[in-house]
Amino acid sequence: MLPQILPKDKLADFARFLMGEYRLAAPVAKGHQFAFEFIETPEDVGRIRMDYDITILPPKKFLHPMYEELLRFGGRDPATGEAPIQAEPTVILGAHPYDLHAIATTDAAMRAEPADPYYATKRDATLLIGINIRGYVNDEQFMADMRTTEPPEGGWDLFMTDLGDRYYVEVGSDAGSKLHQAAGMFTQAAGDDHKAKQAFDNEKASNLPKRLPYDTRYLPELMSESYDSLLWDAVARRCFSCGTCTNVCPTCYCFDVQDKLNLDAASGVRRRQWDSCQLHTFAEVAGGENFREHRSSRLRHRMFRKGKFIYEQTGKPGCVGCGRCSVHCVADISILEAYQQIADEAAVSAMEIAAAREESQ
Amino acid sequence: MAESKPTISFHDFTSCEGCQLQVLNCEDELLDILGAVDIVEFREAIDDKADSYDVAFIEGAFTRESDRKRLETIRSKAGIVVALGACACTGGLNVLKNFRGLEKSMKTVYGDSADWYETSQALPVEAAIKVDYKVHGCPIPRQEFLEVVTSLLAGRTPRIPDHPVCVECKLRENECLYHKSQYCMGPLARAGCDAWCPSYGGRCYACRGLISDPNNQAAFDVLEEFGLTIDDVLTEFRLFNGVYDVSQPPTEARVEKQ
Numbered sequence: 001m002l003p004q005i006l007p008k009d010k011l012a013d014f015a016r017f018l019m020g021e022y023r024l025a026a027p028v029a030k031g032h033q034f035a036f037e038f039i040e041t042p043e044d045v046g047r048i049r050m051d052y053d054i055t056i057l058p059p060k061k062f063l064h065p066m067y068e069e070l071l072r073f074g075g076r077d078p079a080t081g082e083a084p085i086q087a088e089p090t091v092i093l094g095a096h097p098y099d100l101h102a103i104a105t106t107d108a109a110m111r112a113e114p115a116d117p118y119y120a121t122k123r124d125a126t127l128l129i130g131i132n133i134r135g136y137v138n139d140e141q142f143m144a145d146m147r148t149t150e151p152p153e154g155g156w157d158l159f160m161t162d163l164g165d166r167y168y169v170e171v172g173s174d175a176g177s178k179l180h181q182a183a184g185m186f187t188q189a190a191g192d193d194h195k196a197k198q199a200f201d202n203e204k205a206s207n208l209p210k211r212l213p214y215d216t217r218y219l220p221e222l223m224s225e226s227y228d229s230l231l232w233d234a235v236a237r238r239c240f241s242c243g244t245c246t247n248v249c250p251t252c253y254c255f256d257v258q259d260k261l262n263l264d265a266a267s268g269v270r271r272r273q274w275d276s277c278q279l280h281t282f283a284e285v286a287g288g289e290n291f292r293e294h295r296s297s298r299l300r301h302r303m304f305r306k307g308k309f310i311y312e313q314t315g316k317p318g319c320v321g322c323g324r325c326s327v328h329c330v331a332d333i334s335i336l337e338a339y340q341q342i343a344d345e346a347a348v349s350a351m352e353i354a355a356a357r358e359e360s361q
Numbered sequence: 362m363a364e365s366k367p368t369i370s371f372h373d374f375t376s377c378e379g380c381q382l383q384v385l386n387c388e389d390e391l392l393d394i395l396g397a398v399d400i401v402e403f404r405e406a407i408d409d410k411a412d413s414y415d416v417a418f419i420e421g422a423f424t425r426e427s428d429r430k431r432l433e434t435i436r437s438k439a440g441i442v443v444a445l446g447a448c449a450c451t452g453g454l455n456v457l458k459n460f461r462g463l464e465k466s467m468k469t470v471y472g473d474s475a476d477w478y479e480t481s482q483a484l485p486v487e488a489a490i491k492v493d494y495k496v497h498g499c500p501i502p503r504q505e506f507l508e509v510v511t512s513l514l515a516g517r518t519p520r521i522p523d524h525p526v527c528v529e530c531k532l533r534e535n536e537c538l539y540h541k542s543q544y545c546m547g548p549l550a551r552a553g554c555d556a557w558c559p560s561y562g563g564r565c566y567a568c569r570g571l572i573s574d575p576n577n578q579a580a581f582d583v584l585e586e587f588g589l590t591i592d593d594v595l596t597e598f599r600l601f602n603g604v605y606d607v608s609q610p611p612t613e614a615r616v617e618k619q
Contacts, residue, residue, distance in 0.1 A: 030536065237582075242524075243531070258520065263511055276528065279524040280524075295574075
């Protein structure tokens with residue numbers, strides 16, 4: 001499936017074409033920032049900002065909504081329950097490579113058996129059209145280290161690169177191929193187009209230096225070594241445990257399930273909503289026991305989820321290096337900084353262990 | 362076989378009665394509420410009085426010693442007591458007068474007639490009687506009132522959020538006020554309002570009280586970096602949460618002593 005060209009002045013037409021068949025979600029301005037929103041009317045196509053820097057929330061909100069109805073129950077008889085699992089055909093236009101990687105991660109997590117039917121149904125009905133990045137947009141990003149600067153292998157349908165007056169559109173799936181053919185406004189890329197894309201890539205690579213002092217293949221092990229580090233207490237001193245980092249994280253997928261009763265105290269809905277391991281109620285169980293009572297243990301847990309656990313569970317990156325958690329943190333807690341610091345923390349603890357061993361001999 | 366419906370009542374103390382108005386604002390649900398319970402006392406809507414209530418909702422702060430008796434009477438007649446709104450839950454805005462000085466406040470409000478009236482430290486209802494549940498907010502979110510009513514009807518503990526407003530604010534994808542160099546109580550304030558104020562151009566004043574585990578150290582550190590002094594921070598806290606203030610009355614110890 002060879003790359004295609006979409007003239008830039010045809011983007012609006014393409015968006016309207018998509019709206020004919022799908023619900024279209026795309027990045028739009030939100031104050032001085034950006035958010036993915038559904039484009040409701042053909043006129044709204046003009047609001048699409050393919051040149052956005054980064055969105056507040058990642059596109060996971062369309063696949064795993066912050067509030068989602070799981071079940072309707074009519075009374076105390078379980079047979080009256082209904083679980084409406086359905087999804088409208090949707091296109092997410094304009095996802096950056098790191099967000100495509102993050103969706104690959106949530107795919108792996110949510111589709112591991114037993115697969116989450118609510119997620120899987122939405123995901124199957126969703127096409128992903130990515131847009132390339134030119135470099136970092138803030139000091140907290142480290143996609144080069146996390147290897148998320150290019151789209152992942154599979155899982156996306158089209159991937160666009162802005163070449164000035166035209167988009168160079170790579171085709172990632174049969175559905176993507178059918179989509180551009182049906183739209184009828186794409187032409188196959190020619191020599192000059194490929195050349196321009198190569199130039200774009202070279203320029204892009206120079207804007208994406210690595211920011212960690214070590215290769216991320218060592219990250220999970222460095223995390224393990226720094227488990228008892230005082231670093232987590234020090235960082236947690238400033239942590240509000242407000243859950244912002246996990247809510248804006250593209251790979252966080254934890255949720256809480258609650259029954260909302262109607263006034264008859266018998267019928268109602270069961271719904272789930274995003275939860276956060278940073279909230280002190282997260283690991284609290286019946287009887288009042290809390291497995292992560294201290295905010296430093298909650299903060300450490302998140303760092304471990306992102307740098308070790310998710311990767312070990314899914315084989316996909318638990319952190320894609322997008323920097324959202326750090327940029328949105330009121331207290332400026334930086335995951336990049338923490339991952340930079342653990343290299344030293346781990347070395348110190350290795351030294352201490354060696355010294356203790358020597359002493360005991 | 363018709364079972365008798367649970368009875369509920371509403372009582373008001375020092376407040377604007379806006380939270381009771383919020384109850385009347387549950388227009389879509391009012392008929393269902395009336396189908397499920399008997400409202401036996403509600404000055405804002407009916408004239409009746411009752412001898413007992415299954416659930417008594419109390420709005421308003423405890424600001425006159427002479428109100429203690431009335432509160433105790435309500436407590437003795439009620440199975441469950443629910444504090445309704447910021448004034449009842451934390452003393453609300455009324456607590457500001459404690460920091461200003463009672464005499465000065467009386468003079469400002471009543472002038473030469475100040476002596477005609479009685480006042481004392483503004484305190485939450487809890488300072489006088491045991492409160493079973495709290496519906497926070499200025500005003501209360503209607504949904505939370507309904508959650509409390511349905512939960513009590515079903516015989517289960519109402520779910521009142523105990524996490525910061527930031528959670529709901531982020532889910533609404535609001536631009537963070539801190540990104541706009543404005544200070545906001547969101548990281549310390551109890552959620553449940555769906556981040557009303559930050560969503561409509563305001564900032565959070567923590568009208569729903571503080572979460573049970575606020576990181577005050579982080580607040581002082583971060584606010585200092587924003588150029589706020591200790592006094593600025595305390596002013597911010599005191600607007601709705603003066604009752605938690607450690608540097609000035611009313612402290613919990615004082616509440617106990619009274």
